[in-house]
Structure formats: C-alpha cells, structure tokens
Amino acid sequence: MNTAIATSNTSFTANLQDLIEYPKSGILSKVLLKDKNSQYTLFCLAASTEIDEHTSTRNAVITVIEGTGNLNLEGKDIALAPGGFVFMAANAPHALQAKENLAFVLALSEHPPAKKKISQQTIDIVKSTAPILKQQGQKITTRMYEIMFHKYPKVKAQFDMSAQANGTQPAKLATAVYSYATHIDDLEALKAMIDNIAHRHVKTHVSPEQYPIVGECLLQAIQDVLGDTATKEVMTAWTEAYQALAEIFINREQQIYQTAAAISSPVAQP
Ligand code: HEM
Structure with missing residues (x-):
C-alpha cells in the first residue's frame, strides 16, 4: 500500500504503531506525507529482508520505531534499534538489513542546488528576442x-516521429521557448507548463545528461535560422537562459522520478 495518508495542506496526527504492518517477506511501505520538498514514509521490513547498497539524491533521516537491524552507511555498520535516529546525507551509499521485523520512518528532504541568478542583462536580451521567436519559433x-536527430540519432527512439512529421512537437517546443522568453523573469507564471513538460519528459525517460544535447542543438538552430540577428550577445544570453531552464526541468523531473519510484515500487527503497 503506497498511497499518501495525508496531504501537506492539512495538519494530521497518526499513531505509527497502529500503521505498522509486516509483510510475510520483503517490504511494505506507506507514504505518510509528501509534498514538493519532502516525503515521510513508514517502512515495515519482514525479518531478514535486505536492501542492497544504493544512494538517494535527497537527504534522508531514518527514525526506528521498533525491531532491530543493521544499516551500512558509507561502509560503516550502524545498529538500528527503537529510538535510533540516523541522518544520511544525499548521495551517501547505504545498505540495510532487518534482523527481526523492523519498522522505521524514512524522511526524505530536498536539498536543491543553489540556484544561479540570471543576470538582468540576460533577461533583457532574451526578452528582446521574444518577437522574433514568435515569428520564427517553429x-x-x-x-x-x-x-539533433542527425547528430544524436539514438535519441530518436524517445520521440513520437509522427509528431515530428506533422509538426506538432516542433510547434509545442516553439511555444515553450517563446513562453520562456516572455516570462524569464516571472517563472511562477510558467509553473503549469513546466510541470506538464516535465511529466512528459519522465514518461519518455528523458535524463539530465540529455539537456546539454538539446541545448547545443537548440542554440545551433537559433544561430542557423536567425543568422546575423543572433549576435554574440544574443547567443551568450540564450546559453545562460537555456542552462537555467534546463536546471529547472532537471530538478522537477528528479522529483517526479523519485516520487514515482516510491509510489509504484512495492519494495520502495530508502
Ligand atoms: C529546456 C529544454 C526543453 C524544453 C523547453 C522542452 C520542451 C518540450 C515540450 C514543450 C514538449 C511537449 C510536451 C507535451 O506533449 O505536452 C516536450 C516533449 C518531449 N521532450 Fe522536451 N524539452 C526540453 C528538453 C528535452 C530534452 C533534454 C530531451 C531529451 C532528449 C527532451 C525530450 C522530449 C521528449 C522525448 C518529448 C516527448 C515528445 C514526443 O511525444 O514525441 N526534451 N519537450
């Protein structure tokens, strides 16, 4: 069972003892609460269950409710027992073994990278390109x-090529780029659009490593189509602006990937 027990906009209390349920084997997890920045999940591990070494991109805290086990955190063994509290920094490798039935709450919290502020000069230049993007976007x-498909043919597999042939996908991307140019200093207004695109990206398995590819090809395309209008200043501004947008997508998609993993996997791992 993995549905969230509460939402973050209403206060609630729960008795963890009442929520503990052990499966015959493996792991049963219940998401107690999740929001954009954090997730609290009750994990109930049947005795002898082992979770292989892995990492989380978020900071994590384990609070043991009952039972005993062993946590190997960055190569160090830590005995888990009721009342135990362990902080695991993001990306720290850890593995877990339940000696007997073991219940703990895992709290995951975002630790977003410090956001680089886009310079006012970049904002002004990018905004000044909005009219031409409206005209030449597609x-x-x-x-x-x-x-991109010529230089990085492998990426084709992720795309619906009929949406390329009939122009739908280029049109959607053009709208997104134009919207970004007009709202680069008011990203709140783009939240719904960014969210929709990020969900589509997760469905099509877009990864952070692919952002520089799209960036390179998009910037090249701007240069090719706009010719002399794409001055050095325009290209520098768009390079900075693209990186900022890519960072927004990467962070949002990481959240969606993590939430999906926690919800869909019957053996969600801390
Ligand atoms: C800042 C950069 C990006 C922007 C603005 C952007 C924008 C978009 C938009 C507007 C859509 C359509 C969403 C919908 O159907 O409602 C989309 C879909 C998609 N994007 Fe991106 N994207 C970006 C980066 C990437 C990257 C790095 C990849 C990796 C290859 C990628 C791959 C895809 C794929 C596979 C789809 C689904 C297309 C299909 O259904 O054929 N995008 N993107």
Whole structure:
C-alpha cells in the first residue's frame, strides 16, 4: 500500500504503531506525507529482508520505531534499534538489513542546488528576442530536431516521429521557448507548463545528461535560422537562459522520478 495518508495542506496526527504492518517477506511501505520538498514514509521490513547498497539524491533521516537491524552507511555498520535516529546525507551509499521485523520512518528532504541568478542583462536580451521567436519559433525548433536527430540519432527512439512529421512537437517546443522568453523573469507564471513538460519528459525517460544535447542543438538552430540577428550577445544570453531552464526541468523531473519510484515500487527503497 503506497498511497499518501495525508496531504501537506492539512495538519494530521497518526499513531505509527497502529500503521505498522509486516509483510510475510520483503517490504511494505506507506507514504505518510509528501509534498514538493519532502516525503515521510513508514517502512515495515519482514525479518531478514535486505536492501542492497544504493544512494538517494535527497537527504534522508531514518527514525526506528521498533525491531532491530543493521544499516551500512558509507561502509560503516550502524545498529538500528527503537529510538535510533540516523541522518544520511544525499548521495551517501547505504545498505540495510532487518534482523527481526523492523519498522522505521524514512524522511526524505530536498536539498536543491543553489540556484544561479540570471543576470538582468540576460533577461533583457532574451526578452528582446521574444518577437522574433514568435515569428520564427517553429522554423528554429524544426531545425533543432533536424540537427539533433542527425547528430544524436539514438535519441530518436524517445520521440513520437509522427509528431515530428506533422509538426506538432516542433510547434509545442516553439511555444515553450517563446513562453520562456516572455516570462524569464516571472517563472511562477510558467509553473503549469513546466510541470506538464516535465511529466512528459519522465514518461519518455528523458535524463539530465540529455539537456546539454538539446541545448547545443537548440542554440545551433537559433544561430542557423536567425543568422546575423543572433549576435554574440544574443547567443551568450540564450546559453545562460537555456542552462537555467534546463536546471529547472532537471530538478522537477528528479522529483517526479523519485516520487514515482516510491509510489509504484512495492519494495520502495530508502
Ligand atoms: C529546456 C529544454 C526543453 C524544453 C523547453 C522542452 C520542451 C518540450 C515540450 C514543450 C514538449 C511537449 C510536451 C507535451 O506533449 O505536452 C516536450 C516533449 C518531449 N521532450 Fe522536451 N524539452 C526540453 C528538453 C528535452 C530534452 C533534454 C530531451 C531529451 C532528449 C527532451 C525530450 C522530449 C521528449 C522525448 C518529448 C516527448 C515528445 C514526443 O511525444 O514525441 N526534451 N519537450
């Protein structure tokens, strides 16, 4: 059972003892609460269950409710027993073994990288390109896919090629790029759009490593289509602006991937 017991906009209390349920074998997890930045999950591990070494991109805290086990954190063994509290820094490798039925609450919290502020100069330049992006947007994005599929053919597998052929996908990307240019200093207004795109990206298995590829091809396409209008200043501003947008998508997609993993896996791992 993995549905969240509470939402973050209403206060609630629960008796953890009442929620503990051990499976015959393996792990049963119950998400107590989750929001954009954190997730609290009750894990109930049947005796002898082992979780292989892995890492989490978020900071994590284990608070043991009952039972005993062993946590190997960054190569060090830590005995888990009721009342035990362990903080695991993001990316610290850890493995776990339940000696007897073991119940603990795992709290995951975001530790977002410090956001780089886009310079006012970049904002002004990017905004000044909005009219031409409105006019030439689809030409630019069509060119960008042409460059990308030629240079990085493997990425084709993630795309619906009929949406390329009929222009739907280039049109969607053009709208997104134009919207970003007009709202680069008011990202709140783009939240719904970013969320939709991020969900689509997760469905199509987009990974952080692919952002520089799209960035390279998009910038090249801007240069190709706009020619002399794409001055050095325009290209520098768009390079900075793209990186900032890519960071927003990567962070949002990471949250969606993590939430999906915690919800869908019957043996969600801390
Ligand atoms: C800042 C950069 C990016 C922007 C603005 C962007 C924008 C978009 C938009 C607007 C959509 C359509 C969403 C919908 O159907 O409602 C989309 C879909 C998609 N994007 Fe991106 N994207 C970006 C980066 C990437 C990257 C790095 C990849 C990796 C290859 C990627 C791969 C995809 C795929 C596979 C789809 C689904 C397309 C399909 O259904 O054929 N995108 N993106």
